[in-house]
Amino acid sequence: MRPLPRSLDPLPDETLTGFILRLAHRTGTTPGEITIRTGLAPHNRPGLPTRLPLGSLHHLNDEHVNTFADVTHLTPGEVTGLLLAPLGDRYGPLNPALTPRRTPARMIYDNPWVLTRSTRYCPPCLAGDRDAIQDTHGGAWQRLWRLPVVFLCLRHQALLQHECPGCGTPVHSVRTANANAIARLSDDALHPWQCRFPTRPTPQHQSEAACATDLTRLDPPSAEPDTVTMTVLLQLQQQLVDLLTAGGPETVMSAGAPVPAAHYFADLRATVAMVFRTWPVAREYASTPCLAAALDTEYISRIVQAEPLLNTPGKKKTSKPYTTPPIDSLATGAVLDIASQLLQAPDSSEARKRLTPLVQRLRDADRALSTYLRRPAWISQPLRAAVKDNWPAGEKLAA
Numbered sequence: 001m002r003p004l005p006r007s008l009d010p011l012p013d014e015t016l017t018g019f020i021l022r023l024a025h026r027t028g029t030t031p032g033e034i035t036i037r038t039g040l041a042p043h044n045r046p047g048l049p050t051r052l053p054l055g056s057l058h059h060l061n062d063e064h065v066n067t068f069a070d071v072t073h074l075t076p077g078e079v080t081g082l083l084l085a086p087l088g089d090r091y092g093p094l095n096p097a098l099t100p101r102r103t104p105a106r107m108i109y110d111n112p113w114v115l116t117r118s119t120r121y122c123p124p125c126l127a128g129d130r131d132a133i134q135d136t137h138g139g140a141w142q143r144l145w146r147l148p149v150v151f152l153c154l155r156h157q158a159l160l161q162h163e164c165p166g167c168g169t170p171v172h173s174v175r176t177a178n179a180n181a182i183a184r185l186s187d188d189a190l191h192p193w194q195c196r197f198p199t200r201p202t203p204q205h206q207s208e209a210a211c212a213t214d215l216t217r218l219d220p221p222s223a224e225p226d227t228v229t230m231t232v233l234l235q236l237q238q239q240l241v242d243l244l245t246a247g248g249p250e251t252v253m254s255a256g257a258p259v260p261a262a263h264y265f266a267d268l269r270a271t272v273a274m275v276f277r278t279w280p281v282a283r284e285y286a287s288t289p290c291l292a293a294a295l296d297t298e299y300i301s302r303i304v305q306a307e308p309l310l311n312t313p314g315k316k317k318t319s320k321p322y323t324t325p326p327i328d329s330l331a332t333g334a335v336l337d338i339a340s341q342l343l344q345a346p347d348s349s350e351a352r353k354r355l356t357p358l359v360q361r362l363r364d365a366d367r368a369l370s371t372y373l374r375r376p377a378w379i380s381q382p383l384r385a386a387v388k389d390n391w392p393a394g395e396k397l398a399a
């Protein structure tokens, strides 16, 4: 593999796919060509289209890291910094101890707490911060936008977007099973900030063209939340981003005792599932009427998703619609507001007091899910203590 004649410095918190899009734009080639030149596309596929496996967003083996670094003039550390895996140090849903998987590559599969098949984004951030390189090639497609717990841009104090304003598709959508981490790998006409989804075919026009909407475009905001709600969400997002940032607080209170940051995000994941599955038991914890209303709406959509599963023969996955974080940024902020307040209890007895109504309701409504959520390799010890005492004697906790 020969080094490219020129490269780019990675931007802070940039994803691998975002870096490849900017580098292809800078060198006047296709993203597919970059993946071949850097050794990321699978070898020995003569005649087959180039493919960038979805898992490369999350993890690359040492050989891939070193080759990519050599060809792009980066250090191996800089390449690793483009991946999602290192976020697992502080983010439980990507941490092998709290989200067990057989191999690192499997971490992203069946894991709704990381966005691999689309991303959220902030239009002004994508437009760049007015330096020459970003003006030309766009700002970073950020790694944190791939974590459902990030729903708001602290810099621009606005909720993140998730759909293309042109075609309404989730941005950077990946749909097929054998998915590419970048759509339209062989398209050299699109700017890194343009929508890559195919335009919908019309009767006159069986188009294979891309939607190509400029995603930095700022449409007039549709009903922004009120100021009090935005203040609540900004504080919450600041706290969560601080916890995700290397050098941020090492521990945080969860269910009455300090836990490492990664455990806290695992506890949020379990609490969010409890809140949805038992809604409206925790509704009183919503900080504003706007947030409560957002969750009423979100809950109805969960019921609609769960309904057809009830009548499906075979293994039922009726819990699944309740355990995934919302796609919508406001609903995400709303449920995390409640979950964080439930976990914020100053001591273990207060934690039990806050969580008991949810635990009891969940036990009645969905025993399989209540056992699943209490697994040791899923939540912190303090949260486990807060939820287990409420269980009838003799009932075994899941291993």
Ligand SMILES: [Zn+2]
Pocket: 122, 123, 124, 125, 126, 153, 154, 155, 156
């Ligand atoms: Zn922004």
Ligand SMILES: [Zn+2]
Pocket: 164, 165, 166, 167, 168, 169, 195, 196, 197, 211, 212, 213
């Ligand atoms: Zn589009």
